[in-house]
Structure formats: structure tokens, C-alpha cells
Amino acid sequence: MRIAAVTVAILVLFALPALAETPEETFDRATHAYEQGQWDAAAEGFRGLLRYGFDDPRIEYNLANAEFKRGRLGEAILHYERARRLSPSDPDIVANLAVARSRIRDVVEDPQAGGVLTALRGIQDRLGVAMQALLFVAGVWIVAGIVAWCGARPGGFTPGWGWGLSAALLVTLLVGLSWRSTWTRLEGTARAVVLRPAVEALAGPGLNNASRFTLHEGTTVDIQGEREQYLQVSLPGGLSGWVPRDAAERI
Amino acid sequence: MIRALIAAVLAAGAVHAADDVRVRTTLLPQGRVSDTTQLRLVIQIEGSSIPDVSTPQLPQMKNLRIVGGPSTAHGSSYVFDNGRIVSSSSQSFTYFLAPLGPGPAEVPAFDLSIGGMRYRTEPLHVQVEAGRAGPAPPPGTRREEPADEDADGSVDVFLQTRLRASSVWSGQPTVLDITLYAGAPVSDFGWTDLPSLGGLWSEDLPLDPDYERRTVTMNGRAYAAYTVARKLIVPTGAGSLTIPPFTAQLQVRRSARDPFGTFFSLGRSINILRKTAPVKLEVKPLPEAGRPSEFSGAVGSFRMKVGVDRSTVELGEAVAIRATLEGEGSLQSVHPPTIPAPPDVKVYEPKVVEDTTVGASHLGARKTWEWVVVPLAPGTVKLPEPSFSYFDVGSGTYKALGGEIAELTVRRGTGTFDPGMARGEVQPNTKDIAFVKARRGALEESRPPVHERAWFTAMLVLPFLLAPVGIVLGRRRARYLSDHGFARSRRAARTAARRLARAEGRPADGSTAFHQEVAGALVDYVADRANRSAAGLTYDELEDILAAKGAPADLRRRYRSCLEACDFARFVPDAARSQARTELLREAREILRAIEAVA
Numbered sequence: 001m002r003i004a005a006v007t008v009a010i011l012v013l014f015a016l017p018a019l020a021e022t023p024e025e026t027f028d029r030a031t032h033a034y035e036q037g038q039w040d041a042a043a044e045g046f047r048g049l050l051r052y053g054f055d056d057p058r059i060e061y062n063l064a065n066a067e068f069k070r071g072r073l074g075e076a077i078l079h080y081e082r083a084r085r086l087s088p089s090d091p092d093i094v095a096n097l098a099v100a101r102s103r104i105r106d107v108v109e110d111p112q113a114g115g116v117l118t119a120l121r122g123i124q125d126r127l128g129v130a131m132q133a134l135l136f137v138a139g140v141w142i143v144a145g146i147v148a149w150c151g152a153r154p155g156g157f158t159p160g161w162g163w164g165l166s167a168a169l170l171v172t173l174l175v176g177l178s179w180r181s182t183w184t185r186l187e188g189t190a191r192a193v194v195l196r197p198a199v200e201a202l203a204g205p206g207l208n209n210a211s212r213f214t215l216h217e218g219t220t221v222d223i224q225g226e227r228e229q230y231l232q233v234s235l236p237g238g239l240s241g242w243v244p245r246d247a248a249e250r251i
Numbered sequence: 252m253i254r255a256l257i258a259a260v261l262a263a264g265a266v267h268a269a270d271d272v273r274v275r276t277t278l279l280p281q282g283r284v285s286d287t288t289q290l291r292l293v294i295q296i297e298g299s300s301i302p303d304v305s306t307p308q309l310p311q312m313k314n315l316r317i318v319g320g321p322s323t324a325h326g327s328s329y330v331f332d333n334g335r336i337v338s339s340s341s342q343s344f345t346y347f348l349a350p351l352g353p354g355p356a357e358v359p360a361f362d363l364s365i366g367g368m369r370y371r372t373e374p375l376h377v378q379v380e381a382g383r384a385g386p387a388p389p390p391g392t393r394r395e396e397p398a399d400e401d402a403d404g405s406v407d408v409f410l411q412t413r414l415r416a417s418s419v420w421s422g423q424p425t426v427l428d429i430t431l432y433a434g435a436p437v438s439d440f441g442w443t444d445l446p447s448l449g450g451l452w453s454e455d456l457p458l459d460p461d462y463e464r465r466t467v468t469m470n471g472r473a474y475a476a477y478t479v480a481r482k483l484i485v486p487t488g489a490g491s492l493t494i495p496p497f498t499a500q501l502q503v504r505r506s507a508r509d510p511f512g513t514f515f516s517l518g519r520s521i522n523i524l525r526k527t528a529p530v531k532l533e534v535k536p537l538p539e540a541g542r543p544s545e546f547s548g549a550v551g552s553f554r555m556k557v558g559v560d561r562s563t564v565e566l567g568e569a570v571a572i573r574a575t576l577e578g579e580g581s582l583q584s585v586h587p588p589t590i591p592a593p594p595d596v597k598v599y600e601p602k603v604v605e606d607t608t609v610g611a612s613h614l615g616a617r618k619t620w621e622w623v624v625v626p627l628a629p630g631t632v633k634l635p636e637p638s639f640s641y642f643d644v645g646s647g648t649y650k651a652l653g654g655e656i657a658e659l660t661v662r663r664g665t666g667t668f669d670p671g672m673a674r675g676e677v678q679p680n681t682k683d684i685a686f687v688k689a690r691r692g693a694l695e696e697s698r699p700p701v702h703e704r705a706w707f708t709a710m711l712v713l714p715f716l717l718a719p720v721g722i723v724l725g726r727r728r729a730r731y732l733s734d735h736g737f738a739r740s741r742r743a744a745r746t747a748a749r750r751l752a753r754a755e756g757r758p759a760d761g762s763t764a765f766h767q768e769v770a771g772a773l774v775d776y777v778a779d780r781a782n783r784s785a786a787g788l789t790y791d792e793l794e795d796i797l798a799a800k801g802a803p804a805d806l807r808r809r810y811r812s813c814l815e816a817c818d819f820a821r822f823v824p825d826a827a828r829s830q831a832r833t834e835l836l837r838e839a840r841e842i843l844r845a846i847e848a849v850a
Contacts, residue, residue, distance in 0.1 A: 027690045034687050037630070042687075055697035062687040071593040071635055096684040103592060130701040137710045144714030151718070152725020154733070179702075187700070197589065197638075198544040207539045214544075217591075 023049055027059065034066055042066040057087035061096070068100055074195035074217040074249075076100050081193065081220065081251045085186045088125035104218035108235050124182040132179035139172030190223035192231065192248040199248070201241025205230035212241040221248065272298035272365055278348075278358060278375040285382030287524040289318065289500065290348040292358060292375070297341045302366025307344055314356035314379060318443050318500065318524075319347035349443060349498070349524055350379040382526070386432060386469035406503050407434030407472065410479070410527045412494065418533040421489045422550035423644050424581045424614055426456070427482045429497055429527060432467070432474040436504045438520055440479065444498035450488050450534075452583075456481040483614070485581050489536035498526040537642055541649050545589055549641035551580015551616075555588070557637055557654030565662050566629055572656060573604070574637050575619040580644075582606070582616040588637035588652075594683060595628035626661040628683065633658050736782030743779035744847050747772045751843075755836055763821040765832055769839050770817035773810065776843055780850065790814060800850030810842050 021029070030045025046063035049056075064079035080097040087093060124132070146165045150157045157165070194215045202209040205227045215221065221233035224240060231248060234240040275295040284290065294307055306321060321344040330337045350356055358375040386409065408431070415426045431440065463478040479499070486492060504520045537550070553576050560571045574588050592598040605619035626632050636653040643650045701707050731738045754768035771785075774793065778785035781796045788796075793814070794807045802810075816835055 023694050024690060027694060031687055031689060049694070053697045054694050056695040058688040058690065059694065065684055065687050068684055069594055071591050073591070092685040092688070099684050133701045133707065137707065140711060141714050144718040148718040148721035148725070151722035152729065154729050183700075183702075196544055197591070200544065 023052060023054060027062075030066075031062065034062065034069075037069075039066050039069040043070060055086065057083045057090065057093065060086065061090070061093050064096065064100075068096070073100060073103055074193055077104070077218045077220065078193040078195070078249055078251060081191070084125075085251065088128050088182075088186060094125070100218065105216035106219040108219060109237060120178075121185070124178055124185075127178075127182075129179065129183050129186060132175060132182060136172060136176045136179050139168065139175055143168050143172055191251045192221055192223050192233065193251060194219045194221065194243070194248045196247045199243050201233065201239070201243050202230075203241065205232070205242045209242070213239055215243065215248075220251075223250065272296065272301065272368075272370075274363055274365070274370045274372065276358070276372045276375060278377055281377060283378045283380055284350065286350045286353055286379050287382035287498075287526055288350065288379075289522050289524045290315070290350070290377065292320075292346040292348055294321075294344040294346075294363070294372075295341060296343070296363075296365060297339065299337075299339055301340045301342050304342055304366075305364050307361070307363055309346065310359050310361045312348070312356070312358050314351045314354055315348045315358065316351060317346055318349045320344070321346050347522070349500075353379050353381045355379070386434075386472065386474065406505070406521070406523050407474075408432065408437060408501060408503055408523065408525060410497065410499060410525045412497065412527040412530050414494075414530055414532060417531070418535065419486060420535050420550055420642065420644050420647075421486050421537050422548055422581065422642070424483055424485045424551070425532075426614065427453075427480075427484050427494065427530075428478055429480040429482075431477045431479045431499075431501075431525075432469070433477070433503075434472055434474050437501050438504055439500075439502035441500050442480075442497065443500045443524065444496075444526070446495035446497065448484065448494060450486060450490075450492050451494075451532075452485040452487055452581075454483045456483050483581075484532075485583075486532065486534040489534045492532045492534055494530040494532060496526040496529055498524060500524055538647070538649075543640035543649055543651060545586070545638060546640040546642070546649060547584075547586035549576075549580060549582060549585040549639070550644060551578055551614075551641065552643055552645055553578030553580060553582075553639075553641050553652065555637075555639055555652040555654050557656055559657050559659070562657050563660045563662065564626060566627070567625060570624045570626070570659060572622045572624055572634070572637075573619055574601075574622075574639075574654065575605070575617065576639060576652075577615070577617040579615050580641070582618040585618075585641075587620040588639040590622055590637045591635050593632065593634065595626065595630075596632055596634065597625040597627055599623040599625075624659075626659060629661050629663040631658055632661055739779040739782050743776050744843065746779060747776035747843050748840075750775070751836060751839055766817040766820040766835075769835060770814055770821075773814055773817075773839055773842070776846070777810075780846075797846065797850065800846070802846055802850050806842065806845050806849070809838070810846070813838050813842055 026045055026049055030042045030049075033039075033045060034042035043063060043066035046059050046066060049059050050063070060079045060083035064076045064083060067079060068076035077097065077100050080093060080100055083090070083093045084097060127135075143165065146161060146168060150161045150165070194217055197217050199215050200211040201213050201215055203212050215233075219235075221235060223231055224234050225232035226245075227242075229245050230242040231245055232240065232242050233248065273296070275297070277293045277295065279291045279293065280288065292309075296304060309317065324343045324345070326341045326343075328339050328341075330339070348358075356377045356379050360372050360374045363370045363372065386407070411430050411432060413428045413430065415428075416423075419425050431437070458478055458481055465476050467474050467476045480497070484494075501523050502520050503523055556575045556577070558573050558575075560573075564570050572590070576582060576585075576588070587601045587603075590598055590601075599622060601620040601622045603618060604621045605617060607617050608615065624634065634656040636655055639652045640649055641652070642648075698704075731741070750768055750772035754765050754772065757765040757768060774788060775785045777793050777796050778788060780800065783796070790811055794811060797807045797810060798804075813835065820831075820835075
């Protein structure tokens with residue numbers, strides 16, 4: 001009994017410093033490890049913060065950097081994507097994600113990419129989902145205010161107010177659509193990043209199915225469905241197949 | 252010999268004659284032959300004078316193919332007949348044919364053009380039987396050989412194929428040996444049929460004729476054994492494969508029956524065909540379970556050695572990394588080991604610097620790949636281990652190979668790292684990631700997105716609720732501002748209540764202020780409701796107004812009584828009657844409340 005008590009006391013004594021460390025101190029310690037080139041320690045520190053329930057883009061970004069330095073391209077892209085979801089306008093996240101993607105083996109062309117759409121996506125990313133949501137609410141208030149004002153005044157809707165209301169309604173509608181599409185693109189669509197060096201995408205969920213194509217580490221895929229231990233994934237070009245669930249992680 | 256000639260003449264095809272030209276076709280040997288027998292088709296044209304003969308075009312034959320010919324021969328003879336010389340000429344075409352397999356064989360009838368005339372031959376038939384592909388039976392049971400042809404394949408020469416392994420994994424190489432066993436002197440050898448090996452990848456292996464010759468004894472007979480072909484074969488699929496027969500034409504010198512001929516080595520040489528027996532190869536499929544993702548088809552047993560040409564480099568200098576894979580198995584089509592490129596290091600595509608076959612059995616292979624690696628940042632670079640997976644035939648499982656690469660120390664060097672000298676915009680030397688972010692402020696905990704929070708929903712719904720309220724209030728305010736009567740009417744109750752409250756505060760000192768205030772409140776209330784001036788309104792007019800507003804008679808009577816009481820008190824002050832004041836005030840309030848309720 002006494003031995004057990006002493007053991008528990010010793011364990012508590014050793015555990016105290018760890019328990020005493022605040023999340024901010026853990027963050028600073030992991031950042032310092034990164035600065036010293038201790039990628040493993042840095043990655044472990046940042047990953048520990050995520051386990052505590054933090055959802056900070058700086059943690060995801062720094063963890064992605066550490067994983068990139070460790071040569072784990074899939075993990076790096078996964079956490080860059082998560083950081084971008086939280087802070088889509090951050091230029092460092094966008095730039096590092098581009099660097100990491102340039103290292104992956106698969107070249108996946110997005111048929112919708114390029115031109116006006118890419119520019120629009122850039123604007124949407126800079127604004128972010130939350131800001132667009134707030135702008136949409138502001139638009140609704142403005143439209144409701146104009147309706148109330150014109151409805152209360154004896155003269156009702158003059159042509160000027162009518163045009164103003166139409167313009168406000170249109171802008172609000174566009175902001176709402178943009179918010180919805182940004183959310184769908186960044187958060188609403190189930191996507192995953194391949195974590196294995198290479199994985200065969202099968203024609204069906206099982207090893208008895210033929211291989212349709214090979215995916216390599218770091219490639220981002222859309223999740224179309226799930227069945228037991230397999231995910232049905234697809235590429236922007238239309239290729240679709242089933243990969244083991246542990247071969248890719250959801251963003 | 253004589254019997255054979257007689258039989259040949261009897262079996263000859265029909266002879267067509269025009270003038271004195273005769274055509275005769277003969278297929279030798281006749282009757283039953285083995286499928287390793289080479290047949291001769293002889294077309295004989297005879298006559299006193301033979302005009303121009305075009306080379307015969309043989310038709311599509313049944314179970315036969317041409318392996319040689321035609322060889323032509325001319326002849327002429329002169330005979331004295333009753334004192335005059337009679338001349339005759341002959342011309343022959345000889346084709347060499349080989350049976351395709353056991354079964355009936357036929358040379359159909361075909362046309363010959365001789366001197367502008369057409370001659371048609373008769374069809375020729377022969378029965379082909381399966382030949383012997385092994386050693387001759389023991390001497391006591393041996394059959395008599397034909398007189399001059401190897402009609403039943405009895406010349407004691409045969410070919411045999413042998414596989415080093417009869418059951419292999421898909422992709423596992425093995426060796427196929429084809430050996431010629433000669434019980435008679437063989438003066439010439441040539442392949443006539445090398446079948447395609449479906450489902451197999453094959454490569455001819457070099458042979459050493461001196462080393463490969465040996466003597467073996469089979470069924471009590473001595474044979475000279477020569478390995479005539481050796482192939483490295485690699486199954487590309489799985490299942491039961493059959494290696495088809497290989498056919499060769501040999502020239503065998505047969506000993507003459509004449510002892511003098513034997514003494515002077517005057518034996519005849521004959522051409523014979525020999526084919527190998529089909530060989531079965533069982534190919535097992537590679538297991539799906541446990542197959543690594545980078546497995547590219549290497550089957551066998553291998554080991555890998557990894558090396559780097561130096562451990563210290565200056566920034567921008569190239570380092571060569573070599574990985575040598577060696578072992579037993581085929582490395583022909585395998586992918587190079589994978590070296591993941593770490594950040595700050597440029598790893599170029601590998602090139603094969605050595606690809607050789609090793610080992611006495613030629614089953615071994617060695618392949619060396621070289622990567623050029625260029626560090627792009629100073630410091631210590633630890634390259635990840637190259638990885639290579641193969642299927643181990645010994646254990647029947649997949650195995651992975653790796654090899655640690657020594658740590659590289661990258662010095663900045665004395666100069667600047669300039670990958671290009673061309674004039675142009677400032678370009679980044681490396682395409683590296685941006686640095687980590689420092690913490691400023693508290694870390695953000697996981698929260699639901701903005702649009703899933705309650706206040707956001709409230710903010711989105713509120714405008715739809717507030718807009719109608721605003722419209723109603725705005726319109727009422729506008730009416731207040733524009734409609735004076737409406738405004739007086741809406742304010743009448745509040746004004747009257749304030750006056751009554753003010754009356755309540757008047758001192759009970761016998762003055763008439765209290766009753767004036769109460770009467771004023773009652774009169775002004777009705778005047779405001781009717782939007783009329785209070786001045787000059789009589790009791791009757793006030794009653795009429797109330798009646799018009801729908802006030803019942805009882806209420807009008809109470810209203811009038813209250814006014815009369817106030818007027819009476821103004822003229823008959825009674826300071827002591829504070830209780831009456833209270834009662835009057837209460838009655839006035841009730842009357843106003845009742846009018847407000849009904850009118």
C-alpha cells in the first residue's frame with residue numbers, strides 16, 4: 001500500500017510540469033523546437049494541442065510545416081488544407097499549400113480552374129466564410145430597413161428607393177450565393193488527402209476488385225461515399241474508385 | 252531398296268500425257284509416317300523433248316507445310332532402237348514437306364503449265380502418326396528401320412525439353428533447356444519451328460558448346476547429348492501453361508549396309524525432323540494479401556545496397572546516391588526504389604547505370620540506379636531510406652528492402668548559390684515553405700462556424716419580424732403628424748388622466764381649483780375625442796357627442812352628473828368634504844375609462 005502511494009506520488013510529481021503547461025506554452029515550446037530543426041518534437045507539440053480541442057489556423061499551419069519538414073507530404077497537405085479552411089485569406093497558408101502540392105506525384109487538373117472562376121475564388125478566400133456570412137446578414141438588414149422605411153412613409157416606394165431596394169436585394173443575394181459556394185467548397189464538400197505513398201483505387205470496396213488507378217501521397221480527393229473499411233473517392237477529372245479508409249484522411 | 256522403288260512407282264500419281272510429255276508426282280516416303288518425318292514431293296516430267304516448264308505452284312495442303320525446295324534436276328538419255336537413236340529428257344522438282352501433326356495428310360491435285368499446256372496431277376495421301384520424342388526402346392524390342400528413309404522416326408536421335416522448375420510463381424524466372432540426344436552422327440542442325448511462347452517472357456541464354464556436350468546412357472544405349480537451346484522464361488500471368496513443341500531439321504549420317512561402305516565412311520546422310528514433347532508449367536498467382544503499394548513485380552530473392560558518393564557538399568552541388576539491387580530473379584521491368592524528396596532537396600529522376608545478368612544459371616540479376624540529389628539549403632540533410640518491395644519465392648511472402656543513406660552536411664560555401672546567370676527578375680532560389688507562425692494572443696478553441704451559432708440565426712430572422720412593426724409604427728407616426736384630430740383623439744385619455752392626477756394634487760383648502768381641474772378633464776376629453784374646441788360646449792352638446800360615439804345613456808347620465816357636481820362645488824365650496832373629492836375623482840376616472848372602452 002505504501003509502495004503504491006509513493007509510486008502515485010512520484011508519478012504525480014513528474015506529471016505536474018506537463019499538467020502545469022498552458023496551451024500557449026505548449027505552442028511556444030513546439031515553435032521553439034521547430035526553430036531548432038527538431039521537426040518531430042515540433043509536430044508532436046502542435047498535434048497535442050489539436051487533441052485538446054483547439055481549432056486554431058496557426059496550430060494547423062505550424063503542424064503542417066513540421067510534417068512537411070519531416071517529409072510527410074500527405075500529412076502536411078492535410079493540415080494546410082485544414083488551416084486554409086479556418087483562415088482562407090492567409091497568404092502563407094496558400095503559398096505553403098502550393099509548395100507542398102508541387103511536390104506530389106499526381107498531377108490532377110481541375111477542369112473548373114482558371115480565368116474568372118479562379119479570380120472569384122481568390123476573392124472569396126480572402127473574405128472567408130464567416131465574413132461573407134456577416135455581410136449577408138448586413139444585406140438582409142439593409143433590405144428589411146429599406147422595405148420598412150418605404151412602407152412606413154406616406155409616399156411609399158419612390159423610383160429612387162425602388163432602385164435602391166433592387167440593388168440591395170441583388171447584392172445581398174450574390175453575397176449569399178458566394179457565401180454558400182465558399183462554404184461548400186471549403187467545408188461542405190467531403191474531401192480527403194491520401195496519406196500512403198501509393199494506394200490502388202479499386203473498382204469496388206474489396207481486394208477482389210480490379211485496380212482502376214493509383215493515387216499517391218498528398219493527392220486531394222472528393223469523398224463520394226463510404227462502405228465498411230473503404231472510401232469511394234473521385235478526382236476532378238471524373239475518375240472514381242475505392243481506397244482503404246486508413247489510406248486517406250478526411251480534411 | 253528395290254522394294255521401296257517398286258512401291259514408289261506403284262504409288263505414283265497418274266500420268267498425263269500430251270504428245271509424249273508425261274507428268275508424275277510422288278510423295279516419299281509413303282504409307283504411314285511419323286510427324287517428325289520429312290517428306291519429299293517429287294514432280295517428274297518426262298518426254299522426248301520437254302518444253303519450258305514454269306516452277307509449280309503448290310496448292311494449300313492438308314496437314315503439311317513446305318520446309319524446303321524446290322530443287323530441280325535435269326536429265327537426258329539416248330537409246331538405239333532398231334538402228335536409230337531415240338532420245339528422252341526428264342526434269343524434276345523436289346519439295347521438302349513436314350507434317351503439321353498426327354492425322355491424315357494430303358497434297359491435293361494441282362495444275363502444271365508445260366509448254367503452254369496444262370497438266371493436272373492426282374491427289375496424294377499419307378497417314379501421319381505421332382513420332383517418338385524420347386530414346387529408342389531397348390535393343391531387343393527395336394523395330395527394323397526402313398531401308399532408306401526415317402519413315403517411322405526410328406533414327407535414334409531425339410530432342411527433349413526440360414524445365415528447371417515445373418511450378419513457379421507468376422513473374423518467377425526459370426530455365427528451359429532443349430537437348431539433342433544423338434545415337435547417330437549428326438552433321439547439321441537447324442530449327443524449323445520455334446513456337447511463340449504465349450504467357451511467357453523469354454530470352455535466349457548463351458551456350459558454351461564445349462561445356463554443354465556430354466554422353467548419357469538411356470535404355471542401354473549411349474547418346475551424345477548437346478544442349479541446343481537454353482531460354483530464360485518468365486511467366487507473365489498465372490495458370491497452367493503449355494510450352495509447345497520445338498521442331499528442328501537434322502542431317503544424320505547413317506551407316507551403309509555395305510561393309511566396304513562402312514570402312515570407307517560412305518554412309519548416306521538423310522534429313523530428318525525432330526520435335527520436342529509439349530511441357531507443362533504450373534504458374535501460381537501472387538497473393539493479394541500483404542501486397543505493398545510500391546510493389547512493381549519483382550519476384551525472387553534480392554538484397555539492396557545503398558551508398559552516397561560523399562557526405563559533405565557545398566550548397567547547390569550535386570550528390571550521387573546509388574542503390575544496387577542484386578539477387579535471383581528478374582529485374583527487367585521493375586520500378587526503381589522510391590526516395591521521397593525531403594524539403595530543401597531536389598531529387599532528380601534516377602537512371603539505370605548497371606543492368607546485368609549474373610550467376611552460372613543466369614537466373615541472377617543486378618541492377619543499379621543512380622539519383623542526382625542537389626541540396627538547396629545549408630544544414631544537415633537526412634534523406635529518407637529508399638524502399639523496394641519484392642515477392643520472396645522462398646517464403647511466399649512480400650518483403651521490403653531499405654538502406655540507410657548517410658547524413659549529408661551541406662555548407663553554404665564561399666560564393667553565392669546562383670542557379671542561373673541569365674539577366675532577369677529576381678527569382679527565388681528555392682521553392683520552400685514559409686516559416687511557422689508565432690503566437691500572438693490566445694489560441695482559438697474549437698467553435699461551431701458563424702452560421703451555426705444562435706445569434707447569427709437571430710440576426711437573420713429579426714429583420715423579417717421588425718420590418719412589419721416598423722411599417723405599422725411609421726405609418727401611425729405619420730398620421731399623428733398629419734391628422735390633428737386623430738392626434739387629439741389618441742392623446743385625449745392621457746391628457747385627461749394627467750389633469751385628474753393634477754387635480755388630485757390640489758390642496759383641499761376650499762378653493763375651486765380641484766373641481767375646475769376635474770371638470771376641465773372631463774370636458775376636454777370629450778372635445779379632444781370629437782376634435783372640437785372645449786370652449787362653449789354645453790352639457791347637451793357633450794351628451795350628443797358621447798351619444799354619437801356610442802356611449803350608453805347610463806354612462807352619459809353619469810358623465811353629466813359628474814360635471815354638474817363639479818360645477819355645483821365650484822359655486823358652493825366645501826373644504827371639509829375631502830371624502831367627496833375622492834369620490835368625485837374616482838367617479839371621473841371610471842367614467843373616462845368606461846367611455847374609452849365603448850367609444
